[in-house]
Amino acid sequence: MAAQPTETLNAQLMDGTAVARRIVERTAARAAALTERTGATPCLATVLVGEDPASVTYVRMKRNRCEKAGIRSLHVPLPAGTTTEELVAKLTELSADPEVHGILLQHPCGEHIDERAAFEAIAPEKDVDGVTMRSFAAMGFALPGFASCTPGGIMRLLDAYDVDPTGKRAVVVGRSAILGKPVGMMLLARDATVTYCHSRTQDLSSLVREADILVAAVGRPEFIRGADIKPGAVVIDAGYNAGNVGDVEFAAAAERASLITPVPGGVGPMTIAVLLEQTLDAAERQLGAASA
Amino acid sequence: MAAQPTETLNAQLMDGTAVARRIVERTAARAAALTERTGATPCLATVLVGEDPASVTYVRMKRNRCEKAGIRSLHVPLPAGTTTEELVAKLTELSADPEVHGILLQHPCGEHIDERAAFEAIAPEKDVDGVTMRSFAAMGFALPGFASCTPGGIMRLLDAYDVDPTGKRAVVVGRSAILGKPVGMMLLARDATVTYCHSRTQDLSSLVREADILVAAVGRPEFIRGADIKPGAVVIDAGYNAGNVGDVEFAAAAERASLITPVPGGVGPMTIAVLLEQTLDAAERQLGAASA
Known part of the structure; x- marks a missing residue:
């Protein structure tokens, strides 16, 4: 037989779509169980400032995935001219709302917004997008907390x-x-x-x-x-x-x-799957009904 | 002339003692000015759990430097058997005390103490030792805050x-x-x-x-x-x-x-100099008397 040509090393693909699907399926099962146990529906608030087309698309996609997983999404669209103070006030209100378990602030929010001030208005236990300083430090110190x-x-x-x-x-x-x-x-x-x-x-x-x-x-x-x-x-x-x-x-x-x-x-796809999963983590903890 | 031997590359020493002395001198001048303007003395609380000899020495050294720089040190020695809850309560009390501008918790505190819980009881604006999660994130994101x-x-x-x-x-x-x-x-x-x-x-x-x-x-x-x-x-x-x-x-x-x-x-020496300087930063801010 003739010598075979040296085989080109071909990488295996890391199939984020498939891995994410499994995470979302488990999350959906947990959401259903949580709702059955407590009567409450896990809820992610999605806050969007302005109408940037890409941001509108991202938020719609995240909301769709939430609904499919049995997570309610409370959409909070704010006008493009929203000030930092108004945004902080809204995020503070959502942080205190017992029916909201996770908060996503779609960003970038626009040049006129102090984004760091906005992020920091999100209560750590609802920071399911992992954007606060506390969440960053938790990742840095390998402490419990939400990942970006x-x-x-x-x-x-x-x-x-x-x-x-x-x-x-x-x-x-x-x-x-x-x-x-x-x-x-x-x-x-x-x-x-x-x-x-x-x-x-x-x-x-x-x-x-x-x-x-x-x-x-x-x-x-x-x-x-x-x-x-x-x-x-x-x-x-x-x-x-x-x-x-x-x-x-x-x-x-x-x-x-x-x-x-x-x-x-x-x-x-992994990014959205982690968002949904962390929303469930937050909801279970806040509803005092974490699976054993 | 005979050829000279190749010179050995000799490093220049980084003289931390001298650089630290300049920082401490400036800090002392700021402390004196602050006291003259406000009548209040900048104050660092030093919290020590137990009597580990090395820790006792470190705290004494830091307190001595404070006094020389015109910073009052309020020493808070706690018994070795102090619980996490008691330590957190004390740090919370110091965080609320308007006469304390900076807080140093000497560590390690002992195996039985949840050090992270203790650190997090220090108000961010008094974390002049830079040990809280918020201070870490501020360093990570290059935001205003105290450095470790x-x-x-x-x-x-x-x-x-x-x-x-x-x-x-x-x-x-x-x-x-x-x-x-x-x-x-x-x-x-x-x-x-x-x-x-x-x-x-x-x-x-x-x-x-x-x-x-x-x-x-x-x-x-x-x-x-x-x-x-x-x-x-x-x-x-x-x-x-x-x-x-x-x-x-x-x-x-x-x-x-x-x-x-x-x-x-x-x-x-740089470590202590930064501790003193950050205590002054904190005191100036809290006394509303920052130099222009």
Whole structure:
């Protein structure tokens, strides 16, 4: 027989859609059980300032998923001209409302809003989107608390594919408050050796080449070159750019990685699944009816 | 003339004692001015559970420095058998006391105390030791707030020696809640490319060799080998082990580094200076008499 050509290493896809579906199914079962036990329906308040089309779409998508999972979504649309004070007042009111168990403030809220002040008006026990300073510190210190949904989804996806971060070199490209920074903290809590890269990083390629686990979270299409992926690496592409393009050169990266998330269908569905699951966590705790 | 022998590269010492003295002098001047303007004396409450000799010494040292800087120290010694609830109650009381502007809880407090619960009982505006979750998140997000004192002192020392972290490879060895984690966040906020290493890190030597700025914070004597220091690196030794030994092999490291902190006399004095300065920041704000 003739020698076989060397096989191209082809990565396995990390199927976020399928993993997310299982999480949502379990969440729906918990929601039904909770409603049956308590008579109360778990409720996520979705707060939207203005009518930015992308934000309107995101909120509609999240609300649809809630309804399908047996979670009531209380929509709170506010006019584009809402002030920080008015937004804080509304979030404070929702934080005190016993019929609301989780609060999602869709962001960005617009230039004129002090977003940090708004986030901090969300009660920690209702911060199911993981945006408050307390939630960030909980991720940093590995304490009980809600994860930022995308980082939380990434960790769940790693678990679903039996990726143990212990002792691995994890490289996070991007340092936003709700993605890069918290996912790095969560990987560190799971004993990875974590490097944060960003716009001021020099020689990014050489750092990417060292990554056993790469998390790309920059929001620039195909910013990470496939040729820089370490053979056998796990590649998490949290980017989502126009035209269904991620932050990683997918085809070239998939030749070298062992596991890789597609865009779409990778990280995206996990984010919403974690939002729903954390809303149930919050509802169970607040209704005093957590499953044993 | 005969050729001169190649000169050994000798690092400049980062004189924490001198830099700290300048900070304390400025703080003392501000304290005097504040007292003259308001009639009130800035006050740091020092809470100590039990009589661990090292803790007793640390608290006494901090109180002495306070007095010399014109800051009153209100000492609150509690018996070794104090419960978490009693400690939380005392910290809550001090948080509400208008004559107390800053609170230091000396730790470790003992195995039986839930230290996190205790820290969180400190009002954020009095957390001059930078131990609360809110203070950590403020460091993570580069928001206004109090720094953990040792990380804050390290950043001040870098500034004093004109070390700009932008674009530099910073390697932090150690990931404690009050040292490794926050100093990494502060370096990241200053645009360094930050890698967190720890007990589960593999091939630590090769990571140390890449560090333009190395922060050693593990508490193991001479754990970092001098031979691994990158020529020209800035070496911050935040370790303090028995016999005045740091976490870095000092002599060998000093041959390669451009700047290095001695132990003692490097990071240690900076920690107390930042504690005093932040107590003044807190007092000025609470007394409504901040200098323009």
